[in-house]
Each structure stands twice: as C-alpha cells, then as structure tokens.
Amino acid sequence: MIKIGIILILLAASSFFFLVGTIGLIRMPDAFCRMHATTKSDTLGAGLALLALVIYRGFDVISIKLLIILLFVWITTPTAAHIMAKAAYNQKKTIEGVDQ
Amino acid sequence: MILNALIIMSVFLGILFFFCLYRAFIGPMAADRVVSINIISTKVTVMIALISIITQQDAFMDVALIYAMMGFITTICVSKYIEKGKLF
Amino acid sequence: MNKRKKSLNRNHILLFGFLFGFWLVLSPRISVESISIGLLASFMVTYFSKSYITDEGELSFFSVGNVKNVITYILRLLLEIVKSNIDVAKIVLSPTMPISPQFVRVPVKPQKDFYKVLYGNSITLTPGTLTVDIVDGEYIVHALTDGAAEDLKNSIIEKHILSIEGGRQ
Numbered sequence: 502m503i504k505i506g507i508i509l510i511l512l513a514a515s516s517f518f519f520l521v522g523t524i525g526l527i528r529m530p531d532a533f534c535r536m537h538a539t540t541k542s543d544t545l546g547a548g549l550a551l552l553a554l555v556i557y558r559g560f561d562v563i564s565i566k567l568l569i570i571l572l573f574v575w576i577t578t579p580t581a582a583h584i585m586a587k588a589a590y591n592q593k594k595t596i597e598g599v600d601q
Numbered sequence: 602m603i604l605n606a607l608i609i610m611s612v613f614l615g616i617l618f619f620f621c622l623y624r625a626f627i628g629p630m631a632a633d634r635v636v637s638i639n640i641i642s643t644k645v646t647v648m649i650a651l652i653s654i655i656t657q658q659d660a661f662m663d664v665a666l667i668y669a670m671m672g673f674i675t676t677i678c679v680s681k682y683i684e685k686g687k688l689f
Numbered sequence: 690m691n692k693r694k695k696s697l698n699r700n701h702i703l704l705f706g707f708l709f710g711f712w713l714v715l716s717p718r719i720s721v722e723s724i725s726i727g728l729l730a731s732f733m734v735t736y737f738s739k740s741y742i743t744d745e746g747e748l749s750f751f752s753v754g755n756v757k758n759v760i761t762y763i764l765r766l767l768l769e770i771v772k773s774n775i776d777v778a779k780i781v782l783s784p785t786m787p788i789s790p791q792f793v794r795v796p797v798k799p800q801k802d803f804y805k806v807l808y809g810n811s812i813t814l815t816p817g818t819l820t821v822d823i824v825d826g827e828y829i830v831h832a833l834t835d836g837a838a839e840d841l842k843n844s845i846i847e848k849h850i851l852s853i854e855g856g857r858q
Contacts, residue, residue, distance in 0.1 A: 554654050
C-alpha cells in the first residue's frame with residue numbers, strides 16, 4: 502500500500518515537472534531562457550518517472566537497465582544544453598557582427 | 602491501479618508532444634527548434650520505458666536505451682551544423 | 690619498450706571493465722559464447738581507442754580518502770537540482786515572469802579538464818544559471834535573474850569540486 506502511494510506521488514511529480522518544462526518552452530521570450538526551463542525540468546521529470554518504474558519492478562535486470570538509462574539522461578542533458586547554448590551564442594554573435 | 606496510472610501518464614506525455622511541436626513550428630531561430638526536438642527525444646525515452654512496463658515486453662527497454670543515445674547524438678550533430686555550417 | 694609500458698594504465702583497465710559489465714547487462718542470457726564474444730569485443734574497443742583515453746593523473750576520485758567528499762558532493766547536487774526545479778516552476782507559473790536575462794563571466798578555478806567539465810555541468814543544474822562556453826579561462830554563464838548571478842560568486846558546489854580535486858582535505 503505504501504509502495505503504491507510512493508509510486509503515484511512520484512508519477513504525479515514527474516508529470517508536473519514535464520508540464521512546467523513545456524509551459525516554459527512556450528512562454529519564455531528567448532532561446533536561452535527556454536533552455537533554462539527545459540533542461541532542469543526534463544532532468545528531474547525523467548529521473549522521477551524512471552525511479553517510479555524501478556520501485557514498481559523491484560530488483561531485476563530491467564531495473565539495472567532503467568538505472569543505466571537514468572544515469573545516461575542525467576549526464577547527457579546538461580551536456581546537450583551546453584552544446585546548444587554554444588551554437589546559439591556563436592550564431593547570435595555572427596549575426597550581430599554582420600549587422601554592424 | 603498502477604497500470605492505469607502508467608497509461609494515463611503515457612497519454613499525458615503524448616499530449617505534451619504537440620505543444621513542443623508547436624514551438625518547433627513557430628520557433629524564430631534554429632536554436633529554438635533544436636531545443637524542442639531535444640525535449641521531445643527525452644520524453645519519447647521515458648514513454649518507451651513506460652510502454653515496456655505496461656505491455657511487459659522486456660525487449661523494449663533496449664529500444665529506450667538506444668533511443669536515449671540517438672537523441673543525444675542528433676542534438677550534437679544538428680548543433681554543430683548550425684554553428685559551423687558543416688559537420689566535421 | 691618504455692612507450693609500450695606507458696601506454697597501458699589504470700584507465701584502460703577501467704574502460705575494459707566498464708564495457709564488459711555493460712555487455713553482460715545487455716546480453717539476454719549468460720553462456721560461454723556470450724562471455725567470450727564480450728571479452729573479445731571489449732578488448733578490441735579498448736585497443737583501438739587507446740589514444741583517446743586520458744592520462745592517469747586526470748581522475749583522482751578513486752582514492753580511499755576521497756569517498757566522503759564525493760558522497761557529500763552528490764547529495765549536495767541532488768538538493769540543488771530539486772531547488773532549481775522549484776525555482777524554475779515558480780518563475781514559469783507566475784503571471785508576470787520576473788526575469789532579467791544577462792551574461793556573466795566566472796573565472797575557472799579547477800585545473801584538470803575532467804573537473805572543468807564537472808563544474809560546468811553542475812553550474813547548468815544549479816538554480817537559474819546555464820553554462821555557455823569557456824573563453825580565455827573564463828566560463829560564460831547565462832543567468833536568468835540577478836540573484837542567480839550574485840549566488841555564482843561564491844558557490845558551495847565549487848568548494849566541493851575543489852576539495853575533490855585536491856584529494857584529502
């Protein structure tokens with residue numbers, strides 16, 4: 502019973518953070534601000550959802566694969582945000598240099 | 602009980618895809634489109650893991666793992682193409 | 690002879706063990722064939738990528754005295770991630786969106802490349818900041834609010850990373 506409650510709370514929190522990330526993607530005024538919203542919300546949302554699945558499955562080979570996916574997402578999301586921000590920064594600098 | 606919650610969350614993620622696609626459609630710069638494609642790939646990874654638990658097909662978990670890697674490589678390649686105009 | 694002895698260090702063995710463990714997790718059943726093919730594939734990947742692997746002095750958190758520093762760093766990072774999510778949710782859901790985007794420059798304190806990457810990713814996960822690039826020994830950081838830019842001057846995460854890099858404190 503406690504297990505079901507914990508899983509439901511984790512799934513609800515994960516859905517809330519995904520929703521916040523999407524609203525931020527729609528509402529924010531700039532590409533960098535959109536990256537702020539999506540990076541942080543996606544990291545915690547994916548982490549909580551996969552953690553709920555690990556608790557539901559118990560200790561298993563599938564749980565180890567889920568933990569590998571979780572670790573991979575947590576490492577690669579900030580790296581991808583860094584690469585996208587660098588590309589947007591250099592592109593913006595190039596466009597402003599052409600204008601002057 | 603839990604299975605219904607998992608199905609509801611999968612449908613909810615499926616609804617959220619369309620809002621991300623809306624941003625990819627109207628995004629004024631190329632960087633906005635890359636951001637929305639990246640967030641869609643993360644959501645698809647979580648959704649494949651959910652579907653693998655719902656249908657009890659353990660082989661789908663490998664698909665989720667490979668999809669996470671492919672989304673990361675896609676983001677890197679498109680960002681490099683935007684930045685330099687070529688891939689290497 | 691000397692070069693050959695130098696070209697195999699502890700990081701090659703770590704990479705080999707990591708690849709073989711990953712193979713064992715992915716293989717559907719454990720048999721003689723799968724273990725032998727996995728050993729061969731891991732050895733070949735390690736052999737062909739031996740010039741891309743970093744030097745031995747690059748990673749220093751495997752020593753015994755550093756375990757406490759690494760664990761406190763990970764717990765602190767989890768706390769910061771939860772805090773930054775609540776922060777972003779407050780900003781996004783408020784009707785007026787109180788943001789003032791700006792670029793700030795932060796000096797790079799860590800010496801080795803691995804810790805520079807680790808600190809850059811930690812900056813991205815802490816509240817209201819996003820690492821953009823490293824230019825001339827300075828991080829270019831995009832801050833969402835004024836308070837986030839102020840917090841970046843003396844952050845606690847940086848002290849944790851410096852204490853991990855410096856070994857035992």
